[in-house]
Amino acid sequence: MRIDHWKFLLGASVLLVLAGCATSDEWATWKEHPTHFASGDHFFFSTRNKEGGTPRVTRQDIALARDQGWWGKPITVGQEAILER
Amino acid sequence: MDISRPAHRIAQTFRRGLAAVVLVTLAMAAPGPTLAAPADDSVLPPEQHTSEKGKRLAARYAPALHDLSAKVYHCMPWVEVKRNGIGFYKPKHLDGDLRYLSINLYIDQQPSPEFAAYTIEERASRMFSRYVGPMVRRMSEAPGLMADPSLDGFTVILEWLKQAAATPSGRPVHETIAVFMDRATAGDYLAGRLPARELAARARVLGWDGETAVGPLRLTSWDDDFVATYKVSNYQLAPGVSCP
Numbered sequence: 001m002r003i004d005h006w007k008f009l010l011g012a013s014v015l016l017v018l019a020g021c022a023t024s025d026e027w028a029t030w031k032e033h034p035t036h037f038a039s040g041d042h043f044f045f046s047t048r049n050k051e052g053g054t055p056r057v058t059r060q061d062i063a064l065a066r067d068q069g070w071w072g073k074p075i076t077v078g079q080e081a082i083l084e085r
Numbered sequence: 086m087d088i089s090r091p092a093h094r095i096a097q098t099f100r101r102g103l104a105a106v107v108l109v110t111l112a113m114a115a116p117g118p119t120l121a122a123p124a125d126d127s128v129l130p131p132e133q134h135t136s137e138k139g140k141r142l143a144a145r146y147a148p149a150l151h152d153l154s155a156k157v158y159h160c161m162p163w164v165e166v167k168r169n170g171i172g173f174y175k176p177k178h179l180d181g182d183l184r185y186l187s188i189n190l191y192i193d194q195q196p197s198p199e200f201a202a203y204t205i206e207e208r209a210s211r212m213f214s215r216y217v218g219p220m221v222r223r224m225s226e227a228p229g230l231m232a233d234p235s236l237d238g239f240t241v242i243l244e245w246l247k248q249a250a251a252t253p254s255g256r257p258v259h260e261t262i263a264v265f266m267d268r269a270t271a272g273d274y275l276a277g278r279l280p281a282r283e284l285a286a287r288a289r290v291l292g293w294d295g296e297t298a299v300g301p302l303r304l305t306s307w308d309d310d311f312v313a314t315y316k317v318s319n320y321q322l323a324p325g326v327s328c329p
Binding site: 074081082 | 129133134135139158159162163165167169170172174175176177187189193240242244246250255256257258259261263291293295296298317318319320321322323
């Protein structure tokens with residue numbers, strides 16, 4: 001009986017590992033988009049708004065997206081080149 | 086051989102790991118804190134202005150400047166007031182302690198092939214027409230401001246994404262225009278004596294491509310109701326906030 005428990009646990013672990021593995025296509029897609037989630041907040045937004053549903057966009061989502069630089073740090077002129085305090 | 090003890094330990098570890106995963110998932114799925122107001126750093130504090138004139142103006146109109154920041158934050162969610170973007174700044178190209186009420190905005194829009202095909206003057210003219218008139222109107226709403234002899238004019242800085250990063254590790258490039266308008270010009274426009282189509286010709290406009298100055302730009306302008314009519318799809322206004 002005890003050995004059956006051991007076998008069951010081993011089998012369940014193998015199934016769990018296999019279920020969590022990406023296919024080669026999924027890996028290829030992920031490699032094309034290496035910055036999948038830039039932060040936990042980005043992850044939160046993406047999980048809250050599932051594909052196919054009506055997205056819900058709050059001002060906080062927009063502010064966080066910019067603050068965390070989802071799209072990268074831009075090349076731009078600084079305000080100090082235009083104005084003096 | 087008794088394997089029940091190691092199996093028990095593995096099962097216990099597995100249960101603990103599973104519990105941790107569930108807890109982390111629940112924590113990430115829980116609603117985050119709500120921002121009822123923009124970050125306080127959008128308005129330059131009075132004491133950080135470098136002249137007494139600038140400090141006096143900033144202190145006198147501080148509540149109105151914070152209201153302006155909040156209105157842009159909630160009612161124009163595709164627009165960001167940059168850090169210390171609102172204040173009574175001195176335009177660098179002008180001599181003397183001339184204090185212009187200034188706002189520095191980033192316009193969040195995706196670059197389209199049609200928009201990119203325009204010349205910089207054509208892109209800048211479109212952004213000018215969309216934003217400069219409406220922003221000057223909002224900025225002038227501070228009670229008593231337009232009658233204040235210390236106010237010398239208005240500056241509206243507009244920045245937008247010119248092109249996305251070419252590679253995943255690259256950086257996007259922004260375009261920027263800075264529009265300077267003396268008080269008389271702004272007053273004529275606000276009073277309806279100066280039509281929107283003549284506003285760009287009366288203002289001084291400087292441009293930048295990324296970090297590179299492209300110098301003065303000659304723009305055309307027209308009436309554009311974009312700011313009044315554009316809505317971000319599925320945008321939910323924060324509770325207790327209303328927009329005109």
